[in-house]
Amino acid sequence: MSKRLRRANVTDTVKMSLLCEVKGFCPLCRCSLMGKKISGDNIRLFDVAHIYPLNATPSELILLKNERRLSSNIDCEENFIPLCKPCHKKYDTNKTVLEYRQLYKIKVEIRKLKELSEQWSAQVLHEDIARVADVINNMAANKNSSTKLSLDALTLEEKKNDTLGVLNEIKVSHFITQFYIPIKQSFFRLEQEERARSQFIYSQVKSYYLLLLSKNFNQADIFEQMCEWFMTSQAIKERAKAEVLVSYFIQNCEVLS
């Protein structure tokens, strides 16, 4: 009979990191993984589970025989995920392929985001994006239809695919028709004041888009990550403003082209 492997000791730091990865919620049932005692102290309500089992039973070996693994080493952080105690018990005794794939996919997405932030976190969008974004405030206060882009000029239809999602498509096309011309004018003014500054911002956005593309992010994820990045610059604090700017760069061919 083969010997059962004992699991490695999982440190508190690793547990905290895993908890952050799932944003504090059980990925299978969405319950909170931290609670409070009557005393007010925090209490941990999760176990660290192996996604691919450490000591697979004969039926698990058959169940998962065609499934990809997260790591050749089963007993490492790459293959760990926090689950609430009831879900952990059920997953360890009666898992399904769908649950395995669901947890596998979560970790793959987390790995992609980690790699992305390692490569890009030091890249700060040029601060002059704030001056460009000012035009959005002015536009919101002064709805002048003469600055709207005509629907004929909208190029989103040629660039989008099914992964953008219909809600994003409606939002982006609306933002482009409303804001493309004034933002373009704002970049033009910036270019006149500061030589090549606009081109610098355009090339930063294009570079980030190419990085996201090389990592196989789909269009909805590209839109999401791009907005997140715009909001890490001190200049853009509102999500809607970031979405307007990313929509501008779609029409202007730095993104999705």
Ligand SMILES: [Zn+2]
């Ligand atoms: Zn659960």
